[in-house]
Amino acid sequence: QLQLVESGGGLVQPGGSLRLSCAASGFTLDSYTIGWFRQAPGTEREGVSCISKGRGSTMYADSVKGRFTISRDNAKNTVYLQMNSLKSEDTAVYYCAAGQTLYCTLTEKFFRSWGQGTQVTVSS
Numbered sequence: 001q002l003q004l005v006e007s008g009g010g011l012v013q014p015g016g017s018l019r020l021s022c023a024a025s026g027f028t029l030d031s032y033t034i035g036w037f038r039q040a041p042g043t044e045r046e047g048v049s050c051i052s053k054g055r056g057s058t059m060y061a062d063s064v065k066g067r068f069t070i071s072r073d074n075a076k077n078t079v080y081l082q083m084n085s086l087k088s089e090d091t092a093v094y095y096c097a098a099g100q101t102l103y104c105t106l107t108e109k110f111f112r113s114w115g116q117g118t119q120v121t122v123s124s
Helices: none
Strands: 003-007 010-012 018-025 033-039 046-051 058-060 068-073 078-083 092-099 111-114 118-122
Touching: 003 092, 003 111, 018 033, 018 092, 018 118, 033 068, 033 078, 033 111, 046 068, 046 078, 058 068, 078 092
Parallel strands: 010 118
Antiparallel strands: 003 018, 018 078, 033 046, 033 092, 046 058, 068 078, 092 111, 092 118
């Protein structure tokens, strides 16, 4: 059974950093396109970043470009989201999801399997 588990969330001050992890079981991560999404209270879930299966091309939402970096460790079957220069508007529950698109996308409907989410709170 395909399962994703996020970890690494927490409380951080503005300007700080966090690294989120998305660990997979039941499948090999690099054979799926993995996306990171987030949802703040009262808002719709939005795509943050993506790493494609195979060659590992990446994509970022404009709001996080230059601050967030997605990467994949095939040996650990884990995808990471390194988040630097965090802002209060980055506060949200962050989810990772797996899909079978060949190329990266930040559109939810292309991702079938989702983790349970991890809370990120940026506050002083």
